[in-house]
Amino acid sequence: MATPQEELGIRIEEALRQRFAERTAVAETYGESFASLWRAAAEHALGGKLIRPRLLLEAHRALSASYGGSVDSVAAVNVAADVELLHYAFLLHDDVIDGDLIRRRRPNLIGVLAAGRGDEPGDADLHWARSSAILMGDLLLSTSLLGFARARVSTGTRVRLLDLIEHTIVETVAGEHTDVGLSDGRIAPDLRTILAMSTYKTATYSFSLPLRAAAILAGASPEVEEHLAAIGRHLGLAFQLQDDILCVFGDAALHGKDPYSDLREGKETAIIAYARMTSAWPHIEGRFGSLTLSDDEAAAVREHLRTCGAESYAQSLVTDELAAASAVLRTAEESRSISAEVAATVRSLLARVESRRA
DSSP: OOHHHHHHHHHHHHHHHHHHHHHHHHHGGGGGGHHHHHHHHHHHTSSSSSHHHHHHHHHHHHHHHHOOOOOOOOHHHHHHHHHHHHHHHHHHHHHHHHOOOEEHHHHHHOHHHHGOOOOOOOOHHHHHHHHOOOOOOOOHHHHHHHHHTOSSSSSHHHHHHHHHHHHHHHHHHHHHHHHHHHHSSOOOOOHHHHHHHHIIIIIIIIIHHHHHHHHHTTOOOHHHHHHHHHHHHHHHHHHHHHHHHHHHHSSHHHHHHHHHHHHHHTTOHHHHHHHHHHHHHHHHHHHTTTTTOOOHHHHHHHHHHHHHHHHHHHHHHHHHHHHHHHHHHHHHHTOOOOOOOOOOOOHHHHHHHOOOOO
């Protein structure tokens, strides 16, 4: 018998498979190449951790018990699936921007499409693959937005959901735009800008969106939604900071990301912002952002980052954000705007984020 967690995953996967099956069937009208693109996208979009939709449904279950919504709402499952489609749309565009061909330790959609005619993709292969990824990302972004608009909920709930998804898309794109500007040297890499970028790019859609959508679907008040949005921002920033730490100091075999990719790409993070202010920076600057950086050179850069205190500083920021999320939760509990059951769900989420250490 499936556990509650497994049941959530099954329901989300079923909703996602249905989405892709319906759209692949329609795509057949426009030729085999277009239908093949949908099938390839489905293969890569399915089978993930489903962090965001699971969070939405877990929060919705707790909120519904407190505010009278339906615990097993079909609308919640469908919106959760649409959140995952939004996530995959952002990943596709992100892979194009970053020039990545690998994700989850295997070729991503671009890598698969580019390698279709040989082991070493040429310029034409990469153009085809990246163009296809951009177009598929656009389609999935549209599909997600339409899913929110077509949710079987009251008019008032639909308006709140649409306001939320609009805000989420704008803020996430603003964060990505800043990230590109930082990487390309168009925006000054100060710590405040980097932390704001991380909040917009990751926290908004990965944590605040599912928590806020759950509150809206459960019929919770705007006050509850605001508390959960703030908690989501702090947790999301902690999560992104942890990701940055793992990419430089973690075990690539465990976290599944390309080792030293952030150093080779010249990704501006809180780690790098801190290092710029130390005497170690002259030893790092010449190698940072070099696509030809060898593993030995990258290891040397990592050691400089560690000894100058950048790793410890980034870890302290994670601790601060987790503490801030806990403080918001305590305030919400004291004002009785969040029930004990909802608070327990948030604490479980806090514990899961806390456990992600390098």
